Amino acid sequence: MRMKKQQILIWNLFLIGIVLIHLGNRNISLQPNQTISMISSMTSQPITKQNEWIIKWKKEYPKEILKDTRLINWLPELKVTRLQLKENVNVSEWLKKWIDDPNIEYMQPNLTVRISQVPNDLFYPKQTYLKRIHMEKAWEQVTKNSNITIAILDTGVDLEHPDLKPNLVDGINLLDKKAKPQDDNGHGTNVAGIVAAVGNNSIGIAGILWRAKLMPVKVLDKKGEGDSFLVGQGIRYAVDHGADIILLSLGEPVFTPFMKEAVDYAVAKNVLIVAASGNEGNQLNYPAAFSSVLSVGAVDQDDEYARYSNYGQQLDVVAPGDGIYTTQLGGQYTANSGTSMAAPQVAGLAALLYQKYPDLTPKEVENIIKFSADDVDQPGWDEKTGYGKINAIRALNFPLERLKDGFEPNNTKETATPFPYNDTFFAQLTLNQDVDWYKLNLPYHGVVDFQLNLEKSLTSPIQITVFPNGTNRNFIYKIKNSTKITLNLPQGLSYIKLEYSDLNQKGMKTDQIRYSLTNQYRINQDQFENNDNLRDAYLLENLQQIIKGTFHKEHDWDWYQIEVNQSGELTVSVSVDTNRLDPVIWFQAKGKHNIEIDEKGSGEKEEKTIPVSPGTYYVRLADYNGYEVIGEYQLYFQLTTSDGDTHEPNDFPLEATPLNGDHLMTKGVILNEKDQDWYQFFLTQPSAIQIQVTNTQNKKIRAVLYNSKLDVLLESQGTSINQTVSLDKGNYYLRVDAQSPLTSYQIIFNDQMSQKAEQ
Structure with a gap:
């Protein structure tokens, strides 16, 4: 319906009045010429107030005005x-x-006036973060x-804090059910004050909620520590x-299944869970990492990503996290920082909604x-700040109609909505040329189950097209009912497109489907699977290679077999690329007891050096918790023989020691005239390679360069070798030997093209 002119004018004058009020609560007076000129520049919107006017006359008011x-x-x-103006x-x-x-x-115009909603709490001016999330509005x-x-x-919570006590209800102390949930650390009291310190009571601070019902559930001790069992019980x-x-x-x-079950229990009972992402500058902690949890990270005082804030695909929003002024144990007040201080702001905002x-x-x-939320980093969603910093007034005024599909506009590949893995989106598809694009960023090659649920069956199908990363092959499905699709997708960014398969469908009873x-x-x-048992241990023919493995299922044990042909010391190392994984190593000689290596925590490298003699050895790797983990481990060995050679065994091409990087210097040992030391390198582009081989004993040494087919490309010998050769992109081998033992020789391997580019 077209807006009436009088509605436009009334609204414009209303806006003028608001502006003048904010300029200093001055008396609002519109001079004739000024009024018309200001009206012409304002934006129009309808209002529902009665059209009332205040007029000051120099003399008596004329009766004509009452017409x-x-x-x-x-x-x-x-x-x-x-x-009051009459109708029409x-x-x-x-x-x-x-x-x-x-x-x-x-x-x-007779404007509406209301009391100020700035609380009178004594320390409210210190709560600067509240203005940054627009709480006053x-x-x-x-x-x-x-x-x-x-x-x-x-x-727990300080149960006698004067700024919290009126808002507290009965809770529980799960560490000691006979005791009250009294805070003995301070953290819980900090959190409670941000959510709901009593507002406008002339003392202390104001919470996001001035009046509320807070239930303290003590699951952490005085050190701020607890366990997943207590947290699950608390939920x-x-x-x-x-x-x-x-x-x-x-x-x-x-990840812990017990906590996951508790979260699922809450979600099934229509309870909203809000969780802090964590303060390690790493992947999200659980329960924030569960897709059904509203996860909250932090921004600093400049509204930029706080470097300590955990991040990842499951991050939803951020809130101010630095210097958050709040309640303290003993009826006091303090400032604290971290994602723990950001999450309560979001919980409070949810309660206001x-x-x-x-x-x-x-x-x-x-x-x-x-x-x-307000973008504070990249436009739209990003893994450091989620959808952005919360905005309380925008949230309260959010048009509920948009809840049907808040991901629009996403009708092109360029505007595709990021779709975190293991998540669920609710949206709608409109018949009139509507297309919904999503992008799924997989950290590793894996299997993805897509479940599409329709609010009702269709007479004509919806088309789903999946575009796997880095391939030209697309997967197309046309469906009329709720359907599950399973695909093996590569690492990286894949796209999903939803659309009506026929935009000119006939017989459609509705043009929208949720x-x-x-x-x-x-x-x-x-x-290397299947290697879950000792009898199925995977034989590593090259002790120099780096093994990349995964724990793709619960209780996945990865067994490896190695052969050691010389006495010395063997260093076994396992590093991981995620704090989700806590590696444990079992090392044993054939027929003997194993050695367990588990000295570090989640996300940390495990390493141990063990004396060995020639023989067969087994290595078993597992995650300490036995869970399926989205992440990789790297297993590698270094054998230092009794004469100090760290590259053995590398007597054959399959055992070749990798030469990685430019300007690499490597030291080796020749045991006898039968000992051959093999090295391997890979060129990503055509290059001029300089190879230098020297020894301090001034003995004759030989170096032979091979291509990937082991064809000889270059052979040189002498007390020192210095050769430059132009090579194409590809894989190459270098063999070093001598007619008599060498206690030490040195290889210098230079990429001349890279050096020239650097200069």
Whole structure:
């Protein structure tokens, strides 16, 4: 419907009044010429207020004014009238008629006035983060929610803190069920104050919520430590005792099924879980890493990514995390930092949304918070800051109609919505040329199950097209009902496109269909499977090679067999690329007891040097927790023989020691005239290679260069060798030997083309 002119004018004048109020609460007066010029530049929007005007007259008001208005008030001592325009009066024409009347001193719209929503709490000026998330504007709409319960799973809460006590309800101490959930660390009290310190009470600070119901659930001790069993119990307790929001400013890097079951239990009971991402500058901790949890990272005081904030594909939003002023043990106040201080802001905002829109589902609340956030890093979603920094006023004013599909616009490949692995999206598809694009970034080659659920069956199909990363082969499916699709996809960015297969379909009963799209991702097994038992141990013919492996299923044991042909010391090393993985090594000689190597924690390298003699050895690798892990480990060995050679065994091409990188210097030992030392290198582009071989004993030495087929390309010998050869891209071998033992020789391997480019 077209907006009426009088509505436009009223709204414009209303905006003018608001501007003038903010300029200093001055008396609002619109001079005739100024009024019209300002009106012409304002943006129009409809309002529902009655069209009332205040006019100050120099003399008596003329009766003629009542032709188009109704007199509400007349203050003869002030010569002021309060008038209401009659229906169907053209405001623009009416203003033109009266704006130049010499009897009018000023005229103004009768604006709505409300009390200030800036709280009077003593330390409120120190809570600068509240302005950064636009809380003052949000408080003009809602300041409290005593209809729902927010459970805080933490170190407990200071039960006698004057700024918290009025908002506390009964909770539990799961460390000692006979004791109260009294905080003995301080962290839980910090968190509680951010969520719901009593606001506008002239003391302390103001929480996101001024009035609320906080349930303290103590799951961490005075050191701030607990375990996944207590956290899982705490989640279930909170759900069973009426919590609507559960806040967890805690976490651990390793997945645990018990905590996952508790989270799923809460989600099934329509409880919203908010969790801090963690402060290690690494992958998200659990439970924040669960896709069903609203995960929160931190930005610094400049609204830039805080370098300590954990990140990843499951990160949803961020909030200020540095110098957050809040409640402290003993009825005091302090400033604290971290994602633990960011997450309570999000939990509080969720409660305000429930107060304004009590019928929202947890997923809808989560989506409003995400879709209303302010970009603070890359446009749209990114793994460091999620959808951006929360914006309270935008969240409260978010158009609920957009919840049907908050990912728009995503109708091109360039605007594809990032789709975190192991997540679910809710959206809708419209018949009129609508296409929905998503992009899935897989950290490793793996299997993905796509589950598309439609709100109802279709008479004509929807087409799903999957574009695997780096390939020209697309997968196309046409479906009319909810369907599961399983694909093996490469590492990197793959795309998914949804559209009606026929945009000119006939017989469609509706032009819109709502759907949910879920992906479940599993890393592929490594190339050495199946090696789950000692009898199936994978034989490593080259002790120099680096083994990349995975634990692609629960209780995956990877067995390897190695052969040692000389006495010395063998260093066994395992490094991992994720803090989700805690490697454990078992090393044993054939027929003997094993040695367990497990000295470090999750994400850390395990390494041990063991005396060995010629024989067969077995190595078993596993994750300490026995879980399926999305990540890789690298296993490598270094044998140092009794004469100090660190490259043995490298007597054959299959055992060749890798020469990696430019300007590489390598030292070796020739045991006797039968000993051959093989090396291998790979060129990514045509290059001029300089090879220098020297020895301090001034003995004759020989070097032979081979291509990948072991054809001889160059052979040179002497007390020192210095040769330059031009080679194409590819794999090459270098063999070094001598007619008599050498206690030490040196190889210098230079890429001349790289050196020239650097110069």
